[in-house]
Amino acid sequence: MMRNLEEVQVVVLMGGLGTRLKEYTKDCPKSLVRVGSKPFFDYELELLMQWGFRRFLFLIGYQADMIEEYYGDGSDRNISIQYCMDGEKLLGTGGAVRRALPYLDEDFLLIYGDSFMDINYEESVYRYYQGKENGNRALMTVLKNNDSFDKSNVIVKDGKIVLYDKHNTVPEMEYIDYGVCMYERSLFENYPEDTAFDIATIQTALSREGKLTAHVVTKRFYEIGSPESLKEFTEYTKYRFTEAHPAIFLDRDGVINEIVYNEDTELMDSAMNVSQFHMFPYVPKAIEAMKEKGYYVFVVTNQPGAAKGKTTLLNLYDINTLLCETTNVDDTFMCIHYPQMQPLTKEPYLIKTCDCRKPKPGLLKRAAEKYHIDLSASFMVGDSYTDVLCGQAMGVKTVLLGGMRCDVCNRLSGNKPDYILGDLSEVIQII
Ligand SMILES: [Mg+2]
Numbered sequence: 001m002m003r004n005l006e007e008v009q010v011v012v013l014m015g016g017l018g019t020r021l022k023e024y025t026k027d028c029p030k031s032l033v034r035v036g037s038k039p040f041f042d043y044e045l046e047l048l049m050q051w052g053f054r055r056f057l058f059l060i061g062y063q064a065d066m067i068e069e070y071y072g073d074g075s076d077r078n079i080s081i082q083y084c085m086d087g088e089k090l091l092g093t094g095g096a097v098r099r100a101l102p103y104l105d106e107d108f109l110l111i112y113g114d115s116f117m118d119i120n121y122e123e124s125v126y127r128y129y130q131g132k133e134n135g136n137r138a139l140m141t142v143l144k145n146n147d148s149f150d151k152s153n154v155i156v157k158d159g160k161i162v163l164y165d166k167h168n169t170v171p172e173m174e175y176i177d178y179g180v181c182m183y184e185r186s187l188f189e190n191y192p193e194d195t196a197f198d199i200a201t202i203q204t205a206l207s208r209e210g211k212l213t214a215h216v217v218t219k220r221f222y223e224i225g226s227p228e229s230l231k232e233f234t235e236y237t238k239y240r241f242t243e244a245h246p247a248i249f250l251d252r253d254g255v256i257n258e259i260v261y262n263e264d265t266e267l268m269d270s271a272m273n274v275s276q277f278h279m280f281p282y283v284p285k286a287i288e289a290m291k292e293k294g295y296y297v298f299v300v301t302n303q304p305g306a307a308k309g310k311t312t313l314l315n316l317y318d319i320n321t322l323l324c325e326t327t328n329v330d331d332t333f334m335c336i337h338y339p340q341m342q343p344l345t346k347e348p349y350l351i352k353t354c355d356c357r358k359p360k361p362g363l364l365k366r367a368a369e370k371y372h373i374d375l376s377a378s379f380m381v382g383d384s385y386t387d388v389l390c391g392q393a394m395g396v397k398t399v400l401l402g403g404m405r406c407d408v409c410n411r412l413s414g415n416k417p418d419y420i421l422g423d424l425s426e427v428i429q430i431i
Contacts, residue, residue, distance in 0.1 A: 002126050002313070002349050005052035009105040014041075014113035015061030015086045015096055020226045029063040031113040032070060033224060035234050036242065039070065040224055043237060044116050045077075050370060051121040054079045057103050058113070059096050061086030087194065094197035097188055104185045107132070110199075115179050116222040116233060117141075120332075123317050124215050128182040130314060131159070131213030138183045138206050139213040140164065143220070144325065145176035152176050154207075154214075159314075161212040164203050177203070178217055218324035219331075244374040248290050248431070249364055249391070251382030252301035255401055255424055256283050256323065262310075270303065272311035277319050282425040284327045289428045291328060295378075296371060299323065299332040300363040302386075307337055307351055309344025331370070333363040358382075359389035364396070381427055388417045399427060 014031050024033045031041035045056075056074065060067050060083055067083075074081035084100040091099060097110065109125070111117060119141060128139040140161050145152045154175035155163040163170075164177065177200075187202055206212040222233040239245070253259055253270045258278045262269040271277040287297050305311040313336060320332050335356040345351060356362030368375065380391025381399040391398035392415060400417040401424065419430050 002122075002347070003129060005122060005125060006054045008053060008125055009055045009057060009108040010048060010053050011057045011059065011097065011100065011104070011108050011110045012041075012113045013093060013096060013110070014058050014067060015064075016114060021224065021230065023227070024230070025062075029060075029067055030224060032063075032066060033230065035224075035230070036237050040116075040233075041113050043241075044111070044113075047116075047118060047370075048121065049077065049079060050366075053109075053121070056081045057100065057108075058083050059086065059100055060084070061096075089194060090196060091194065092196045093199040094188070094191065094201060095195055097183075097199065098191045098193065098195070098197075101185065101188060104188070106185050108183060108185065110181045110183060112179050112223075114224050117178065117180050118219055118221075119178070119180060119215075119217045120317075120320075121180075124180060124182065126313060126317070127159075127213055127215045132184075136160070136206075136211045136213045137187055138203065138211070139181060139215055140203060141178040141180040141215045141217050142175035143178045143217055144174055149220070150176060156214045156216060159214055160210060161203075161207045161214045162210065164200070164207040164212065166200055166204075175216070179221060179223075180215075180217075216321050218321060241372055244372045245294060245296055246374045246377035246379075247296040247298055247367065247371070248378065248427070249298050249300045249367065249380045249396070250287075250329075250424070251358075251380075251384065251387045252299055252303075252323075254383035255381060256280065256299065256327075269310075270305060271319060272305050273315040274318050274322055277322060279323075279326065280423065282423070286424045286428065287327050287329060290431065291330075293428075293431060295431065296330045296367075296373065297328070298367050299329055299334075300358070300367070300380075300390075301332070302335045302358050304336070304338035304350075304357075306347055307345060308342040309346045313347060313350070331367065333366055335363060359386040359393065361390050361394040364390065364394040368394075379427070379431060381424065385415075389415060391417075399430070 016030055032039040071081050084103050086096055142154045151169050152173040153166045153169050154161055155172050156175055224230040224233055257271055259268045260271055260276045290297050303316050306313040306316055336350055337352050337354040337357055339353050341351050375396055378396040379399055380396050383401045388398045388400055398417040399419045401421055
């Protein structure tokens, strides 16, 4: 069941001493270290607010008064912020959460106040509650790492973490824990108050019991644990939030992957699961070439299959993960809604009149809000007239693929695309 992110409590660990950053944290806590024009945690908070989160609990300790003074009760941002103070004793991550027990919801999302984690939070929450229906008690986000950031410490199988152990790693471990988790409050109830422990203890135990849901994410994280990583994040924010860059928005079905024949309906349809997802062979290279020219590449796709009951949202998210693992796209934006109930609809919360179903430009708007996009130099590429209309509504240049399909061209009497090309590999010639 999908939860409204507005209702989900976000707990933020902010008590850290920031010892490795001491020249910056002498007079201020780590979360408030300035990056460009604002404190570090503002970047993560704004991201979470864009996803729709409104309820926050900050676990504070070191220079706590500065955090409370800066964020207040959240009302000036139209959110609610509660605080829980660490005691004298250092409690570790687990102990700090245990101490906050009276403030915790039955289920909550937990993040670190010194990390910038740009993931699909809606997917995390959805996967957590799906897992809970099957008896799982927590969720961990993991990144395919292959020892590149740090030692890999996770084995993932069939949507579950089957082993997480940061102290005893084995060669089968390909993933690394990413830093966004969800928990049942009850996991913390059996620990005595004011006992120090690492939250990894809970996660390792759950992974061995088979009760830890996995959410595989595909983008790296940023943190400000050291002067080098602070500098790296500062450069990143400059590129992403200060400078404007153009984007290429790609439709998915028919542009990136083949349309498939659905035996049940005897119609050509979108890929409904990973095994139906067949990417055109030229796609990874075409995307790479666009990126080399300085464009962001985003996928913007209508996927009403789950709303119509033809597949599940989990299957749609799995396709997205595969797409992000096999190409270098910067981000994906998916409309999962459909305006009317269908005979097979099993997830009725996906039925709504939204502002993101193309030809409405909601997905492009969301991308432009998340990144600083130069729309006048951007393109929308699709194989359907709704893609062209969507691009035009947003004021970007439009490219229609599948130039032989004159029926589509005719329907566009007054709204011709700027370019008509054969397939995605040709787009590089006109940008
Ligand atoms: Mg299409």
